[in-house]
Amino acid sequence: xVQVMIQMAALIGLGxxxxxLQPGGLDADxxxxxxxxxxxxxxxxxxxxxxxxxxxxxxxxGRIALSAAAGVVAVLGLTWLVLRPVGxxxxxxxxxLLAAAWPNATYLGxxxxxxxxxxxxxxxxxxxxxxxxxxxLMTVGVLIARHHGNAGDPENPLLTLVKVPPLWAxxxxxxxxxxxxxxxxxxxxxxxxIGDSVPALMxxxxxxxxxxxxxxxxxxxxxxxxxxxxxAVQPALVAGLGAWSxxxxxxxxxxxxxxxxxxxxxxxxxxxxxxxxxxxYAKAVTLSTVLSLATLPAxxxxxx
Numbered sequence: 441x442v443q444v445m446i447q448m449a450a451l452i453g454l455g456x457x458x459x460x461l462q463p464g465g466l467d468a469d470x471x472x473x474x475x476x477x478x479x480x481x482x483x484x485x486x487x488x489x490x491x492x493x494x495x496x497x498x499x500x501x502g503r504i505a506l507s508a509a510a511g512v513v514a515v516l517g518l519t520w521l522v523l524r525p526v527g528x529x530x531x532x533x534x535x536x537l538l539a540a541a542w543p544n545a546t547y548l549g550x551x552x553x554x555x556x557x558x559x560x561x562x563x564x565x566x567x568x569x570x571x572x573x574x575x576x577l578m579t580v581g582v583l584i585a586r587h588h589g590n591a592g593d594p595e596n597p598l599l600t601l602v603k604v605p606p607l608w609a610x611x612x613x614x615x616x617x618x619x620x621x622x623x624x625x626x627x628x629x630x631x632x633x634i635g636d637s638v639p640a641l642m643x644x645x646x647x648x649x650x651x652x653x654x655x656x657x658x659x660x661x662x663x664x665x666x667x668x669x670x671x672a673v674q675p676a677l678v679a680g681l682g683a684w685s686x687x688x689x690x691x692x693x694x695x696x697x698x699x700x701x702x703x704x705x706x707x708x709x710x711x712x713x714x715x716x717x718x719x720x721y722a723k724a725v726t727l728s729t730v731l732s733l734a735t736l737p738a739x740x741x742x743x744x
Contacts, residue, residue, distance in 0.1 A: 441740040444555040445733050448548070451640055452729070455647020472648035479641050484546070485609035487635030488566055492613035493623050495563040501571065503685040504564060504695055508545070508572035511678040511699050515541040515669050516580075522665065534588025535717040536662055538710060539724040540669040542577055543701035545569035547646050548729070551639035552701070552736065553694050564694040570610045573704070575601060581710060589714030649705050650726045651719075666703060666724040671735045675700035679743065693743040700739045702728035 459468035519540045523533050543549065546569045553561035578601040601607065616623075623631070678699035682692050703725045711718040 441556060441737045444552065445737055447555065448552060448643060449733050451551075451643035452647035452650070455644045456650055458644075458648055459650070468648040472645050475641055475645045475648070479638060479645065481605050483634055483638045483641065485605050486631050487562070487638045488570065488606055488609040489613045490628065490631035490635045491562045491566055492610055493616055493628075493631075495567075495617065497614060497617055500687070500691060501567055503682065503687050504567045504691075505571040506685055507678050507682040507687065507695055508568045508698070509576060510681050511674050512541045512573060512576050514677050515674050516584075518673065519665075519669060530588045531590065531716055532662065532720070534584055534714075535711060535721050536666060536724075537584050537588070538581055538707045538716070539666045539703045539721050539728075541674075542573055542581065542704040542707060543670060543674065543699055544646070544704045544725075544729070545573050545698050545701055547642040547705060548732070549698045549701045551643055553697065554639060556697070556740065557690055557694055561690075561694050564691060565698060566610070568695060568698045570606055574604065574607065577704070577706065577710075578604060581707070582714075585710040585714035585716055589711075589716050646705060646729065649708070649722075650729060651722045662720060663724050663727050667728050667731055670703055670728050671700060671732055675739055693740075696743050697736065697739060700732070700736055702732040 455468070455472075458471060462468065516537055519537050520533075523536060528536075545565060549568065550562060550565040553565045675696050679692075679696035682695045687695055703721075705725050708718060708721055708725070710716070711721045
């Protein structure tokens with residue numbers, strides 16, 4: 441696992457170096473937007489089709505989704521309980537709720553699980569995110585951001601949800617899977633070739649999105665709360681929930697490891713859209729991502 445994290449850190453580091461050097465005059469934010477858009481609209485849907493079309497879908501899928509959803513909801517509740525007596529502003533409270541509850545299940549979780557357990561673990565990361573975390577982010581997360589922010593798009597969260605390309609790919613793959621439709625070999629090979637490029641690009645985009653300037657001591661307690669809840673509390677909760685639901689062996693380990701991922705970078709979009717503290721959220725992403733390079737191997741040893 442340590443070797444896996446070194447490889448992950450190297451790819452993330454290349455994204456960080458791009459932010460510093462800006463090769464070809466292309467700054468990291470524009471490069472990250474281009475890479476993330478390509479992954480989001482084309483490469484990730486192809487990977488999802490490739491994996492879920494032939495993946496076993498049954499009780500295990502329900503257990504994964506239940507464990508993931510319960511983990512997010514439980515941490516939301518814990519964060520609210522911790523912040524309630526402190527008297528922080530609504531804007532800060534909304535930012536911390538989003539940062540503490542949603543793990544980076546796909547952009548970091550997918551490459552980590554694949555490198556640790558093999559290609560079969562891709563389905564764990566995809567099911568964890570697309571059947572629980574992402575739908576909750578686009579509904580509950582949007583409502584939280586809208587309630588605590590001071591601006592934003594009044595669009596119905598459910599309408600936002602149905603516009604997500606990876607969810608359409610997951611729905612199509614699940615329909616074909618349950619319907620017993622086998623993928624034609626040329627199409628299966630094409631989807632697999634496209635999907636193989638996703639993990640590395642995800643890690644590069646993650647590195648490009650990490651921010652290092654404007655650190656203030658006043659941010660440390662808030663960012664520290666996010667780190668504890670995201671990297672320590674949530675994986676412990678999901679490990680227990682997963683075992684209670686009936687998950688065992690490596691699938692159980694992979695689900696718990698998914699919960700130990702750092703803060704989901706997609707939340708930055710909600711912070712921008714609804715007027716939350718984008719700077720604090722970005723710092724939480726950076727700090728939790730850096731620390732996860734140490735905590736993920738520790739969780740792997742505990743779970744194994």
